[in-house]
Amino acid sequence: MTYSGDVTPGGAPAVRELDRLTITKLSVGPMDNNAYRLRCRSTGEQVLVDAANEAPRLLELVGDGGLAAVVTTHQHMDHWVALEEVVAKTGARPLVHADDAAGLPIEAETLSDGDTVAVGDCALEVIHLRGHTPGSIALLYRDPAGTPHLFTGDSLFPGGVGNTDRDPERFGQLIDDVEHRLFDRLPDDTWFYPGHGGDSTLGAERPSLPQWRARGW
Template sequence: MPYTGNVEVGGPPDTRDLSGLALTKIAVGPYDNNAYVLRCTATGDQLLIDAANEPSRLLEVLGDRPLGRVVTTHRHQDHWQALQDVVQATGAPVSAHPFDAEPLPVPVAEPVENGDTLRVGEATLEVIHLRGHTPGSIALLYTAPDRPHLFTGDSLFPGGIGGTWGDPGKFKQLITDVTERIFDRLPDETWVYPGHGKDTTLGKERPSIPAWWERGW
């Protein structure tokens, strides 16, 4: 069946070919978190984005292929409930931004900053630092031949940016970063994989940016 990205907790994962990477999206835990497994189709090396919950299900998706890294998009606890178990089972190092590293239950062996790159076998992901939802929130960008693919954590969703809890400074910082580092740079066909819920594209969201600024969240 074609990929939709519409996954539910307790339901099957959804998979797609990203031209060099195989993507598996799975929903886990009481907060309906999305976790993403990226596997290099040439080498079999894997990367996990957000070991959010249900470690046994995540390990099942990983199978017996090597896990080269776990990336945590930000410090909020619902995105790392399974992190310690996955790391213990696989020995994979953890990457996160230094500003969000301290709350995590395992050491961040490979800290990343804006503009850094991460390898998944023969594929490369770019780190984009998006300040506001948390100080160290990051997105990961994979540029495939068909289109860019962007994993945004809780910084960008269908319908708006991530929560900033009524703080005008944090809101301005996040929407500025999302506008300048994502929308001003990437094309409409960019596929967006958020930390919760359904996927979207930048083209679907771009017309709403003025309304986001006006409503302040």
């Protein structure tokens, strides 16, 4: 089945098989949050991006393969409701950007811009995107056999950047970081996976950047 990225709360996950990495996307309620299980195809090591909610479903998704780490893309509660239980039951390392660490319910190892998170033989690059929260991050996987894949949390969605509460300073930070650290660095075929809703590509969104900047949100 062709991967579309369309998932619904309570529904089946969507699975995308890359050459070295398997991406499994699951939507959890009640806020239609996306959680992503990343599995290295050569070693079997797994990492979870955002233990958002519904810990039993996330643990079922992890299965018996163990979990190396849980990366939280930012400190907002709807992205970490299941974090404490998932970490307790799997022994996974909790990871978050240093500027958002205080907002989590458990102590976590901290990340900085440019760090890498290993998923077996695969690597995720940490990209700091200020504005939605002080420590929001995206995770970049550069597929050696294909296009880049980008997990953007709530910093970038199809149709715009994340919520900055109409704060001009925060919006300026976020639109600048998204433009310069994502769109200026990565090609149009980069596929991105947001914290809620459907996926898109940078190429599909790139023409709208001036409109986003002009409208201020």
